[in-house]
Amino acid sequence: MLSYDELTSPERELWDLFPKGRCLDLRTGVPEDDRVAEGGQWGPGRTVRAAAIVALLQGSNTAQAGAVACLRLAGARISGHLNLAGAQIAHAVWLEDCWFEEGVDLSGASTRSMTIVGSRVPGVEAGLTRIEGRLDLRRSRVGSGSASPFHRRITALSLINAHVSGAVNLSGAEITAPGEWAVSAGGLVAEGGVYCGDGFVAQGEVRLMGAQLPGGLHMGGALLERPGRRGVALALDNAVASTLDFSDGFIANGTVRLRGARISDNLTFEGAVLNGPPDGQGPSLVALLMQAVDFDFTLARQPSAAVDLRGAQVSYLHDNGRSWPDVVELDGFVYGSIKVEEAGERREAVGRRGSVARRVEWIRRSPGYSPQPYEQLANWYRKAGHDDDARRVLLAKQRHRRRTLPPAARVWGHLLDVTVGYGYRPWLAGVWLLALTLLGTLSFGTRSPNPVRQGEGAPFQPLVYTLDLLIPIGGLGQRTAWYWSNGSLQCLAYLLIAFGWVLTTAVIAGVTRTLQKS
Numbered sequence: 079m080l081s082y083d084e085l086t087s088p089e090r091e092l093w094d095l096f097p098k099g100r101c102l103d104l105r106t107g108v109p110e111d112d113r114v115a116e117g118g119q120w121g122p123g124r125t126v127r128a129a130a131i132v133a134l135l136q137g138s139n140t141a142q143a144g145a146v147a148c149l150r151l152a153g154a155r156i157s158g159h160l161n162l163a164g165a166q167i168a169h170a171v172w173l174e175d176c177w178f179e180e181g182v183d184l185s186g187a188s189t190r191s192m193t194i195v196g197s198r199v200p201g202v203e204a205g206l207t208r209i210e211g212r213l214d215l216r217r218s219r220v221g222s223g224s225a226s227p228f229h230r231r232i233t234a235l236s237l238i239n240a241h242v243s244g245a246v247n248l249s250g251a252e253i254t255a256p257g258e259w260a261v262s263a264g265g266l267v268a269e270g271g272v273y274c275g276d277g278f279v280a281q282g283e284v285r286l287m288g289a290q291l292p293g294g295l296h297m298g299g300a301l302l303e304r305p306g307r308r309g310v311a312l313a314l315d316n317a318v319a320s321t322l323d324f325s326d327g328f329i330a331n332g333t334v335r336l337r338g339a340r341i342s343d344n345l346t347f348e349g350a351v352l353n354g355p356p357d358g359q360g361p362s363l364v365a366l367l368m369q370a371v372d373f374d375f376t377l378a379r380q381p382s383a384a385v386d387l388r389g390a391q392v393s394y395l396h397d398n399g400r401s402w403p404d405v406v407e408l409d410g411f412v413y414g415s416i417k418v419e420e421a422g423e424r425r426e427a428v429g430r431r432g433s434v435a436r437r438v439e440w441i442r443r444s445p446g447y448s449p450q451p452y453e454q455l456a457n458w459y460r461k462a463g464h465d466d467d468a469r470r471v472l473l474a475k476q477r478h479r480r481r482t483l484p485p486a487a488r489v490w491g492h493l494l495d496v497t498v499g500y501g502y503r504p505w506l507a508g509v510w511l512l513a514l515t516l517l518g519t520l521s522f523g524t525r526s527p528n529p530v531r532q533g534e535g536a537p538f539q540p541l542v543y544t545l546d547l548l549i550p551i552g553g554l555g556q557r558t559a560w561y562w563s564n565g566s567l568q569c570l571a572y573l574l575i576a577f578g579w580v581l582t583t584a585v586i587a588g589v590t591r592t593l594q595k596s
Contacts, residue, residue: 080133088123088154089130096134096169098145105153105175112153114198114219117177120155128158128180135167151176162187163203170211173197185236191244194218205238212244212270213237221254221282234282237263245270245293248278255282264288271320274300280311283332287315294321294343297328304332309355314339322370324350327378331356336365344372345392354383362403365390375401376419387411396424402440409448416458428462438474447482449475469502476502510581511548518544518574525567527560547571548578 085093092102104124105112134149152174159180167189174195181201184192191211194202198219221234234255237246246268253260260282266272271293272286278300286295295314302311311332314322317339324334328350336345345368352362362381366388373392377400384405391412398419416427416437427433441451452475459468473495480491522540536559543556562568 080127080129080138085130086122086125086127089126092126092130092149092151093134093139096139096149097147099148099150101150101152101172102154103152112175114175114177114196117155117198118179120177124153125155125157126151128156128160131156131160132162132165135162135169135171136165137168148172155179159183162189165189201234201236203233203236204240205236207237207240209240209242209244211242212247213240213242214247215251216247216276217250219252219254221260233259233262235261235263237261237266239265241267243269246272248272248274249276250278252279253281253284259283259285261285266290269293271296277301279303283310283313285313286317287313289314289317289319291317291319294319294323296321296323298323298326300324300328302330302332302334304355309333309360310335316340318342322346325374327351329353330362333360333383334363336363336368338367339365339369341368341370343370344374345370346372346374348374348376348396349378351378352381352383352385354381358383361386368392372396373413377401402443404443405445406440406443408441408444408451410450412454413458426462428459428464428467434459434467434470434474438471441474442478447478449479452478473499473502510577514548514574514577514581515541515544518547518570521567521570525562525564527562527567530559530561544574547574548581550575550578550582 080089082090082093088102088104095102131149131151140147148170150172153176154173155177156173157179160178160182163183164186165184165188167187170190170193172191172193174193174197176194176197178197178199181203182194182199184202184204184207186206187204188208189210191214192204192209193212193214195214196217200220200222202215202220204213215235234253240263246266248261251274260280261284264285264287266286266289268289269292271291272289272295274280274295274297276299278297280300280302283304284302289295295317304311309332311330311334313335315335315337317336319339319341321343322336322339322341322345324330325346325348328347330351331353332355334352354360354362361384364386366386368387368390370390370392372394373390374396376396376398380400381403383403384407385403386407388407389410393414395413395416396419397416417424418427427437437455438452441455444451452471456468456471456475459465459471476491477495480488480495483491519540522543527538527543536556538560539556542554543560546554546557557571562571
């Protein structure tokens with residue numbers, strides 16, 4: 079451990095100010111000279127060795143009575159490796175506008191608030207770290223694209239299984255690890271939430287799988303890039319959060335993955351842009367088995383690739399005309415209410431003109447046929463008191479299903495459709511019956527038939543005769559009492575008998591299906 083005699087002039091100043099909690103500010107006040115990007119050119123008068131900082135934080139200069147020790151340093155070039163792995167740090171750290179020669183290692187450490195703002199850091203390793211306070215990396219540039227000394231993979235910021243009692247603030251930061259992991263924070267617990275606003279940029283994947291975020295994840299206006307290869311821009315698999323905010327111009331050039339995520343309040347993509355992977359070989363959003371109360375998917379423009387909502391459950395769904403791409407996976411997606419954005423207002427989608435047609439078209443963006451999305455939509459209409467719309471949806475379901483059947487079954491399906499609308503339009507049977515009755519009455523009224531037995535039976539009545547032919551069950555005494563010598567009228571009689579059986583069978587089949595499945 080360094081002694082006082084071994085310290086340089088700026089290190090002695092920092093040493094003396096540390097017990098009093100006062101700041102050593104090495105900035106010149108000249109913007110050109112204080113640019114952090116040029117910090118590698120700062121000379122000895124602005125250089126502090128990492129070893130001196132470690133020595134202070136490990137108790138080399140104890141606090142003075144009546145003061146709270148705190149390491150506060152601004153405008154310094156920090157040389158060497160700031161290695162605090164496993165350390166028990168009893169003092170807060172505040173570093174601003176500093177240029178780090180090497181990365182910062184806090185793995186397994188226990189510390190107070192750690193603030194590194196407006197600085198340039200090659201990498202931060204904070205896996206298994208416990209921070210009693212906040213982790214603040216606002217406006218910092220973390221990572222350089224070079225291999226991290228902590229992982230074989232390139233990881234700029236590691237927070238794996240870290241526990242932060244306050245917030246993790248990355249607002250305005252730029253985390254760079256092209257093609258790899260910009261942020262690796264699986265299992266992170268951030269009680270105060272994670273903030274990535276004010277122009278936050280991540281070059282590489284942001285991984286928060288299994289994270290617990292009672293204070294939410296706030297990424298309004300953030301830019302997530304996964305350049306040069308197919309892949310995931312943001313992974314929140316099995317994360318638990320109060321809020322996930324991807325609004326106000328949020329852009330993801332890669333897949334956003336929320337598989338199994340549980341959001342106790344709202345999940346919002348209002349005004350977001352989901353571009354999907356750069357090579358187009360992956361979905362824009364994967365929310366398989368996701369759970370949320372309020373799901374706002376009113377995007378700024380249509381996603382470039384598929385959206386997967388299979389098995390997701392939400393209480394309220396908000397969408398607009400730009401929400402859905404050409405492929406939407408909806409099998410198992412459950413929602414309690416749908417609201418649409420029109421002219422800047424949110425309104426209930428149910429009962430609106432063209433609502434059913436738009437929703438059926440939405441469902442048919444799913445690959446293949448699945449009955450659940452139709453049944454879910456019909457159930458929503460029914461609960462809202464729109465039974466007619468529910469029947470229209472279920473009719474659309476049967477028509478979609480018909481495409482998957484073998485030829486013979488498709489023919490029967492078409493017959494059910496035109497006669498009774500699969501049981502959802504029973505009034506069609508009445509239309510057919512009326513039309514056939516009128517045809518038979520007019521046709522049979524032009525000629526007189528021959529009696530089967532001369533002088534027996536009721537007088538011939540075209541209307542009753544026609545009804546007797548159309549009704550296959552029972553009899554009105556006309557069909558068996560008369561026959562035609564005219565071949566065309568006899569053929570019409572046979573045709574009406576056949577139509578009667580087909581129509582009756584279709585009505586029974588359609589009504590039975592409706593009673594069983596509706």
